[in-house]
Amino acid sequence: MANRPFVAEWPSEVIPASTGCGEILRRNQVMTTAAKLLWVAFALCWGVIRFRYAHRAKRNRQIEEQDRTYESVLLTLSFIGYLAVPVLYLGTSWLSFADYSLQPVLFGAGIVASAASLWLFWRSHADLGRNFSIKLVIREQHALVTTGVYRVIRHPMYASALLWSFGQALLLPNWATALAGLFGFCILYCGRVRREETLMLKTFGPSYEEYMMRTKRLVPHIY
Numbered sequence: 001m002a003n004r005p006f007v008a009e010w011p012s013e014v015i016p017a018s019t020g021c022g023e024i025l026r027r028n029q030v031m032t033t034a035a036k037l038l039w040v041a042f043a044l045c046w047g048v049i050r051f052r053y054a055h056r057a058k059r060n061r062q063i064e065e066q067d068r069t070y071e072s073v074l075l076t077l078s079f080i081g082y083l084a085v086p087v088l089y090l091g092t093s094w095l096s097f098a099d100y101s102l103q104p105v106l107f108g109a110g111i112v113a114s115a116a117s118l119w120l121f122w123r124s125h126a127d128l129g130r131n132f133s134i135k136l137v138i139r140e141q142h143a144l145v146t147t148g149v150y151r152v153i154r155h156p157m158y159a160s161a162l163l164w165s166f167g168q169a170l171l172l173p174n175w176a177t178a179l180a181g182l183f184g185f186c187i188l189y190c191g192r193v194r195r196e197e198t199l200m201l202k203t204f205g206p207s208y209e210e211y212m213m214r215t216k217r218l219v220p221h222i223y
Helices: 014-057 068-091 104-131 156-171 175-204 206-213
Strands: 062-065 137-139
Touching: 014 068, 014 104, 014 156, 068 156, 068 175, 104 156, 156 175, 175 206
Parallel strands: none
Antiparallel strands: 062 137
């Protein structure tokens, strides 16, 4: 019998496995890029909503403002968590040490959380109308709004900010941006919500007290 020449043969599963890993990596890169672009689109929509209603509210003159310097510090710190750190992540590689792999379930959940946040953010502004202000102020024709989303929770804008924090953590696969978003929410909510309710009680008295009795702050019927 003639000797057969030696031919190296790889096990049949080796090449498919290697090819499969490459395909998974490629799909993950595409999904991560899509998630980043979606976050940017959501952020632009957020900015458009805020600018539109802030511009409208200026027509209603403010007659009282609470702690301007303190408010500016809170908003600046929140801005760092919600925008500055994510932009740093998107535009540089400085935060790459905190990257993690984006999974499809996180991608989907991030879209849902961000879309819900954007809708609630818009609805809150629309319901407040000319009563809206970025800072804690009382306007000349200020009215207590208890309709729309304000019928079920007292602070829907903070609720939308919390949802945005979740969306940011899920869409941008980086631990630094995730923690920055949660920081942005916590610093604003914890530093302001009691002062805001105190101002509302001072301005609207028993009406706001009764409103507090039948509504929750952020989550209907829970908190």
